[in-house]
Amino acid sequence: MADICLSDLSFTWPDGTPVFDGLDAVLTAGHIGLVGANGAGKSTLLRLVARDLLPARGSITVTGQLGYLRQDLGLAVGRRVDEVLGIAGIRKALHRIESGSGADTDFEVVGTQWDIEERAVVMLGRLGLGYLADGAQQLDRRLATLSGGETVLLGLGAQLLTEPDVLLLDEPTNNLDRAARARLYEVVAQFTGTVVVVGHDRDLLERMDTIAELRGGALRVFGGNYSDYERAVEQEQETARAAIREARSDVRKQSRELVQARIKLDRRQRYGRKMFENKREPKIIMGQRKRQAQVAAGKLRNNHLEKVEDAEERLDQAEEMLRDDREIRVDLPGTRLHPGQEVFELDGVELANGPVVSLAVRGPERLAITGRNGVGKTTLLRRITAEPPRVPWRLLPQRLDIFDEHRTVYDNVADAAPHAAPERIRAQLARFLFRGAAADVPAAALSGGERLRAALAVLLLADPAPGLLILDEPTNNLDLVSLGHLTQALAAYRGALLVVSHEQRFLDEIGVTRQLELTPAGLVE
Structure with a gap:
């Protein structure tokens, strides 16, 4: 089933x-x-x-x-955690029963789930959330x-x-x-x-x-799995490309034969007119020959036309098999930083959740920050931007909350680049797949992947162009094809790059030169 x-x-x-x-x-x-x-x-x-x-x-x-x-x-x-887990009501009923003040309705609420707290705590531990607090206290966070x-x-x-x-x-x-x-x-x-x-x-x-x-x-x-899927698609695409080559060759062949047939028919018609003008045969016979020639010519012409149409139809079918996926075309600012140029520096700064960090970035460095969830990576980025870096910079936040939700994609980009001509903004938005009316959709109506593309557009089309890009989990919600193009674009960027990401393959491919792990004790090379 x-x-x-x-x-x-x-x-x-x-x-x-x-x-x-x-x-x-x-x-x-x-x-x-x-x-x-x-x-x-x-x-x-x-x-x-x-x-x-x-x-x-x-x-x-x-x-x-x-x-x-x-x-x-x-x-x-x-x-609270128990509210998200959907067990807050059951817990309250359990606690009233345990304290002796439970009503009949409490027993109905609990039903058979007397061990719900234990099951929830075990579940949190299984997901790695058990360190948040001890026992049932986890559920009150x-x-x-x-x-x-x-x-x-x-x-x-x-x-x-x-x-x-x-x-x-x-x-x-x-x-x-x-x-x-x-x-x-x-x-x-x-x-x-x-x-x-x-x-x-x-x-x-x-x-x-x-x-x-x-x-x-x-x-x-x-x-x-995904590798098997990629191989199957690539095999299909190779077959489609071969079919297109064959179909195009057949179209050319049938077109040539159609031209040749028309030349041959024109010669016959000229010969027939010449014979008719010279009256070398009885008129009735010449008329019969003319009608036969016209019928034969029509059949020949139609036959070749059908062959050309069939060849063109096969070409159309082959081209439909060939994928032409839309992909973002990221055109990053050409800002180049000099080696040794100071970008930002933190010296012994204590983060809100405990770690004390010292960090300096100079020139076109590519720095990655990793670390377990909740250790404070996003907090570190906020601290860096609290005292503005010494070069133009832009931040891509994890939650992508950089939009005026009621304004369109175009309006949000125009706000970030007030001196850019409308034609340039729309041309650049088309590179992010916001073409025509798609650029006039309110930010609130965008899907997860669309929000990321729009956020990248706001960042990268900003005026002035950023010499420092700070990206907090930039690969979230991006399809694998567009991820590849984002990777290529970031690899070509000549400014300073600070990336928080758990995607090691992505970090390797964009050419990270330094990778630090944020721990409760601070940054570790």
């Missing part, structure tokens, strides 16, 4: 943008990686399956209990004391406590350090139900049994 069945699924956003039109798909039991370019509808599909959105037409059938970890948890920092990565793990724990049969995970490794990612990989591997993962984490996708690709409003399933 299929775990998720989609039948004639159709969905359109309120602004009229279509996402799915008659989508039919079946996802069977196993661990499934859902991939596709930004804007293909991956998160939208998960929201439809989770009943967060209602389709305009069609049906969705899920076998068993469903759990859903959203891309953006949207949790208020004042909430406020979200304000958790990092972004810890909040993601907590959200995963909330879903696992419901003991789902089908688990939907939307970008689950965002903001997770290496240790947290390893724990998440282990939890996913041990999950015996069906898992559908949307993400750009290559290591997680390599652990999947199946890759489902969302492309052009259709869902296609490939057996194997």
